Amino acid sequence: MHLRNTLITAIAPIAWGTTYIVTTELLPDGHPLFASLVRALPAGLIAIALTRQLPNGAWLWKSLVLGILNIGAFFPLLFIAAYRLPGGVAATLGAAQPLIVAALMVVILRQNVPWRLVAWGIVGALGVAFVVLRASAQLDTAGVIAGLGGTASMAVGVILSKRWGKPAGVSSLGYAGWLLTAGGLFLLPITILGEGFPPTLDAPAIAGYAWLGIIGGVVAYTLWFRGIRIVPLTSIAVLGLLSPLTAAALGALVLGERFSQLQLLGFALALAAIVGAQIPSRADARARKRTPLSPDKVV
Numbered sequence: 063m064h065l066r067n068t069l070i071t072a073i074a075p076i077a078w079g080t081t082y083i084v085t086t087e088l089l090p091d092g093h094p095l096f097a098s099l100v101r102a103l104p105a106g107l108i109a110i111a112l113t114r115q116l117p118n119g120a121w122l123w124k125s126l127v128l129g130i131l132n133i134g135a136f137f138p139l140l141f142i143a144a145y146r147l148p149g150g151v152a153a154t155l156g157a158a159q160p161l162i163v164a165a166l167m168v169v170i171l172r173q174n175v176p177w178r179l180v181a182w183g184i185v186g187a188l189g190v191a192f193v194v195l196r197a198s199a200q201l202d203t204a205g206v207i208a209g210l211g212g213t214a215s216m217a218v219g220v221i222l223s224k225r226w227g228k229p230a231g232v233s234s235l236g237y238a239g240w241l242l243t244a245g246g247l248f249l250l251p252i253t254i255l256g257e258g259f260p261p262t263l264d265a266p267a268i269a270g271y272a273w274l275g276i277i278g279g280v281v282a283y284t285l286w287f288r289g290i291r292i293v294p295l296t297s298i299a300v301l302g303l304l305s306p307l308t309a310a311a312l313g314a315l316v317l318g319e320r321f322s323q324l325q326l327l328g329f330a331l332a333l334a335a336i337v338g339a340q341i342p343s344r345a346d347a348r349a350r351k352r353t354p355l356s357p358d359k360v361v
């Protein structure tokens with residue numbers, strides 16, 4: 063069951079890894095925030111319309127907080143980093159998420175230092191750096207701050223999502239709809255003021271936005287938030303490494319980019335980190351036996 067849930071959750075970062083090639087090959091230039099908005103707000107509204115479930119009580123502000131952390135703040139910071147830094151540097155900063163999650167597990171969840179996650183997080187970040195980082199890469203202070211800020215924002219979102227769970231009786235699709243809508247509403251004024259909307263959309267752009275909204279939005283976030291609730295943090299934290307690996311693999315398969323031996327070594331290290339983090343520790347196994355999943359927790 064643990065392996066099955068992890069594999070299902072892994073679909074989300076793999077889907078997000080297609081964003082780079084969809085953006086560069088299908089979407090109009092100069093509108094990354096609009097792409098983020100399309101990925102979030104319509105997807106969230108569709109999910110809410112399908113489930114007919116709305117947050118109430120404490121979940122009004124919890125949904126807002128989680129939507130901003132995981133989506134609304136994360137996307138703009140991600141694109142600032144992408145614009146101000148070489149792609150390899152931005153991806154490497156994003157690969158630091160397992161280490162930030164490990165620190166937050168101690169600070170917020172009051173757990174012992176997850177040394178397994180720290181170790182595999184270092185291996186994974188090193189592997190991603192080998193795959194995407196270039197010797198000619200230059201650092202920009204604002205870009206580095208934005209990249210780390212975006213990574214930290216999503217890491218806090220993961221931790222709080224794990225801590226708060228979701229209300230009983232609310233489906234994973236409905237829960238994802240709340241957070242996508244909250245993040246999209248946060249992005250709406252930023253997008254309008256920051257870059258406006260594309261003047262015209264051709265068929266490839268419409269297809270690209272549809273992919274980002276349906277697969278990268280509704281499907282990916284439903285599976286991701288479902289996984290956060292039922293997969294151990296030590297396992298889920300490293301799954302984000304699949305995004306830069308997927309982007310690099312698509313660059314090779316679709317755009318004909320070639321990998322050096324160092325990049326292949328990096329791929330092997332990152333994949334080893336992802337697989338290694340899935341092996342449960344004795345404490346994880348004991349905790350899983352004490353708290354078996356109920357049917358409500360996997361819908």
